[in-house]
Each structure stands twice: as structure tokens, then as C-alpha cells.
Amino acid sequence: MGGSSHLSDALARGYAARGHEVLVITAAYDDAPAEEWRNGVRVVRLPAVMLPETKLAVSFDLSFATRPGLRRRLARLLDDFGPDAIHQHGQFMDLTWATGAYARRRGIPALLSVHTRLENPSARYHHVFRGLDATLVAPRLRRYRPNIVVMDSYMQEYIHRRYRGGWSELTPIPVGVDPSWIRSGSAERGRELIGVGPGVPIILSVGHVIPLRDRLGLVEALPSILERHPDAVLAVAGRVYYDVFLQRAEELGVAHAVRALGAVPKSDVPHLFAAATVESHEQGHGLGTATLESMAAGVPVVAWGRIDNFPGIPMIDGTHIFMCDTGDVAGLAGRLIRALDDPAATRLVGQNARAIVDEHFTLERVLDRHLEVLASMASDRTPVPTR
Template identity: 60%
Template structure:
């Protein structure tokens, strides 16, 4: 196959969508397929490079939207300019893709390649990573408008198959994009379990002067949809039982309300926001962690949580047991599930884990096994390849 992978987010940019697009593109190439990645320029990364013998990346000139609450506090890069259509046409005609795998429904590169796919009769698979939602009512209304009058009409014109990663996304797609897809394929997000193994927790504890204190790590960028406020609000009750406990926030802080709340509650001394770290350092932070916790706002279980489970760290999450269609999450076995918005339950779950090394080890090992069976990248890659093959087969009739 000749596979075109499209995502405005791609390494060296960090984030779940970027890492998954990269991992799948490399997996496609290593499976013997020719792969072209088209993405947005980012922080001086080469305009073109060969990452694998069969994998070429082209980064198109882009402009970033400033970090605001409307952009969910991310710096969003767009390539939209008068020359984009011609540049893409020349690039893609030369590559001649058999199938297109797009990441992200609200990016200009997705829209541009959607029209290319429609004109050329090329099948497309779209992975929807993010729901256009915002906790602020005003911004949420803008997102609803964008979905209804921009995204949905584009989807209805070319009708891709859509990858559904969890039950919240399933409900969202069926509600917002009805009649805008040719079918749904249920494939969870993939992670590399081996990348999370072998971390040295002592390095992290020594670096930050943490000694052997109970340690909660919260992994991933801080944005309004994962703002850590409820986690900080649970901290006073945890500290009442275990006063030496520390909370380490590993990720870029795009939205700092949790720090303000920590000051108001008098727990600022127990919170250490270290910012983003190198990808290679993440296993060390997970090895240092007694508990990981950040998916608390009902937006599903993201890549960072699965990576924490892959490292054998017990996680506390506010998701449904059926978060992943066909995969049952059992509280107290694979993870600890807490009700949405229940601060007492969050504090109780974390405190219980911090007090019980045996429970931490048991849940951590069971979570690691679950990730190996269902979310390991080779498992997820095979599922994507099967869908891409079926799309090409159907298009050729």
C-alpha cells in the first residue's frame, strides 16, 4: 500500500495525537508499505526528512493561533494559505496514495486532503482524537457551531471511515457527525509498553529532593479538559492522612487554575509543577510514582493514563467501566474508578493506594497486563492495517 498520513500535529511536537500518528506511520513503513506524512511546520523541524527507509515527512509552512481558552489552551498550527491546494496536489499526485489516514477532524490539512480524496476517489480513514468541547459555555457554543457548520458538512462530502477510540467519542461522533461517515471502526489508542519500562525512580526523587515521600504523579499537559483542579481539591484530605505526600505535575501547563486553587487551599507546598520533560525521562517519573492520576473530568482515558498503566503504576480515573468498547475496566483490578466530581472518593482512593503497597503492586501488574493485551502498539497497528486494506479493497470493487 501507499499510505498518506495527515496530521497538523506531528513530532517533534508532543501530544497523544502526534505520538500515535508517528507510531502508526513508522509501523506502516516497517510492515513494508510506502508512507508519506504531511504535517505542519513546527519549531525549526526539517521541512522534509526520511525517518525510515519507506517513511518520508513533509512539513508545510504554518502559522500558530495563540494559546487561548477557545483553542483549549493549545497553540494550534494551521497551514491554510492560497498556495496550499496547489502544493498539496503536486505533492500527493507525485506520491499517488492508495489510501489516506487523517488525524483530527478540525484541521485544515484534514479538510484539504478530504477534498483531494473526494476528487481522486481515494478512500480515507479519519481518527478523531479530540471532541470539540470546552467547559466554558460561551466557547462550547462556538465549538458546537464549528462542528455543525464546518466540520460536519465537510465530512458529509467525502464520508470517511472513522476510528472510534472510546465510548465518549462514539457518542460524540454519532451525535455531531450523523451521515458524515461511511462506517465506524472501534480501535483504542495504542501505546508502546516497552518504552515505559525500565525507568529509574531514584533519579527523579533525587533531582527534586523528594526522598521516599508518598508520590502522586499526574502526567500530561494541563489544559481545561484535564485541569487537575479536582485532584488538587482532593489533596488536603490526602495530606491530613499522609502529610509528606507530594503531587508532581509532569507536562506543559497551558491552564494554571490548579495552581491558584492549591494556593487557596494552602497545599501549594505539596504541588510541584515541573513542566514538560523529554520523552525519554517519562519512564523515570513513572518509576518514581506510587499513584498516577489525571483523567478525572469525564473526557475518557487518554494516552498518558495507558502509558502509566503500561509502566505498572496504579491509576485513579473517573471513567466508565465500558470506556473502551469491548474491553471491561474492573475497578480495584485494572485501575481504581471514581465517580465524576466526587472529591472525597478521589482522596479516599489515592490515600488507600498510598497506604497499601500490596494493592499498588497487584493493580499495577493487572493494569500492565491489560495494556499489553489490548493497547500495545503492535495490536493496534494490525487493526489499523486491516481497516486500510478493506478500504482499498472496497474502493477497487
């Protein structure tokens, strides 16, 4: 229930709104119905088993639908639907592998969006994940060779490193966001949700807390920030799967300045952005959906990573974003202090960021690009008759 699922949902609704027939096949989740129509989209949820929360599972909700009869069920669903193309989300999900096999048998082109790198900061799990990529994911991709969507520079390098030979083409399409939704918030309501009054500087951090986005850098930057801005608050909005940052806050004596809000309804996210002074979630490598949503809302982003994160879309440190090297806690603290010290200059950075989103990252622009690629793939298709 994170950024990738929200983007998947938005694209499916966008395809339907443009007049295309859309069938979504996904795994069962909580008490969601097995089948329904939503926003012109037919959604079928197949029975699935949820993996227990572990560090090996990247502390995330992972479910698998593989069971006897899955291949036949998928074939019936897809043969009845008659897709011109299949858009897959997530390279290490068993429904991706199953629909990839179906696509190869039927001669149907597949577009695969790789949302997440199979990585973990722990050396122990890092080797395990490399092994899973090499033995489970890469061989399956090489069998049907999808067109892979590349969302940023880090992802491009990761795909080249882990899945060589596992694609027919690499297509750069950034993550898309809906500016009208993200700009609809109330700052007053946002402050109520965080539990602070007017005038309190808010460092907002959006996204589930997992090992790759553990918020340790932010917590370790807090002592320096609080020396300069003693009333500042770090508000973390997202389910906490990995709570080491809370333990570290206690050790550093800054726990009073940390608000762990937990999982936040999507309808409340614009209110949090409206209240925020800056946003930062030092997510390891790359700038994801939460970063772009913050930029769309005009909230200045303080991050670590690389300034060329989005190929072909130039950004300047201090003009469109505050950026420092990955792992540079002192640099992160310095840029957060700089942003809090000069509210007028910081607001200008937010305005510049908002303009970049409007030019390159709106959902409509991203939807246009996906449809161009899917249409081209479908026109080149050589169908294989069903038997």
C-alpha cells in the first residue's frame, strides 16, 4: 500500500479514462473484494498468502498468489479479456512471473515497471537479495524479455547490473504525481494531525519506514538542528516496519522532537504537505514518489543522493532542491538548518520545484508517455493463436 500501488492504480484509472479497456489482476489484500469494478476498471484479486514481516522481506507487505491452478486461472482471465499488451508492476512478484510466461506463450508484449530495487543495507541480507535476483528474477525476465520502464538513474544502473539480457528495451518514464490532489491540503488540519501549533518548524518525512528508508540520518541530524531551532519537529508519516530510528532518537535525547504518525490515510497527506516547512526522507538512493509529491505541493525537499537523479531533467542544488551526498549526516543537517534559517529563500526553492513537476512529472504527462509506449508495442505485436 505504498507509492508503487498508488501509481499503478492511477495509471489503470488513467488508461480507462482515455477509453481503453483495463483489467487489473492483483493479489488479495485484507478484506478487499475478490472482484469489483472501480473507476471503469475491472479488478480481480486472486487468493494469496501474505509473507510474515521480516528483515529479509524488506519489512514490507509481500503476498504471493502461486498455487495449483494459477496458470489456468490466469489463462482463462486473460484469454477472455484479450489484451493487446500487459503492464506489470514489480519484478519480484509471482504474478509478474506468471503473466510474463503467459505473454511469451501468447506473443503479447509486456511492459514492466521496476518500482523497487531488491536491496538491503545489511551486508548479510544484501548477499541474499543479490542471490534472489540472480536465481529467481533475472532468469524469468530473460525468458520473456519485457520492455522495462526506467524511473531514475539509480534504477537504470541497478537494472543493468542485475538483469542484463532480461529486457527487449529500456524506456525512461519518471514517476507521475497528481498536483491538483496534493495541493488541496489545509495547513491548519496538517498541524492538528502532527500535534503542533502555529509557527513550529515542521520537517515532514513521508513514506513507510523500512531498512532502505530508515530515517536514521534524519534523527542523527536532529541534535544540530535543535541547537539552532529548538522547537523544530520531525514528523514521520508512514507505517513503521523498522523502528531503529525511534531507538536512536531516545539515545540522542531528541525523542521529544519526533512524531511517528504511523500509516496515514491518503486523504490526509495533502494536509501534512500544506503544514510542512520542508520534507526529507533520505531514502537511501533515488528520489521517489514522496519527493515528487512534496515538490508538487511546493514544499522544499532536503535529500541526499545525486542531482542527476532524473535523466534529462536538470535540477540545481539550492535552486530546485537541497541535495547532499548519500550518508552525509552533517550535510543533511546543514541543509535542513539552511532551509529553516531563511524561510523566504526556502519558499522560492519550493516554487521552483513545483514548476519542475508541472513541466515534467504530472500524471497526465506520464500517462501520455505510457500510452505512447504501449500503443507502439501493441502495433508491433505478432499474436500466437490460443490452443
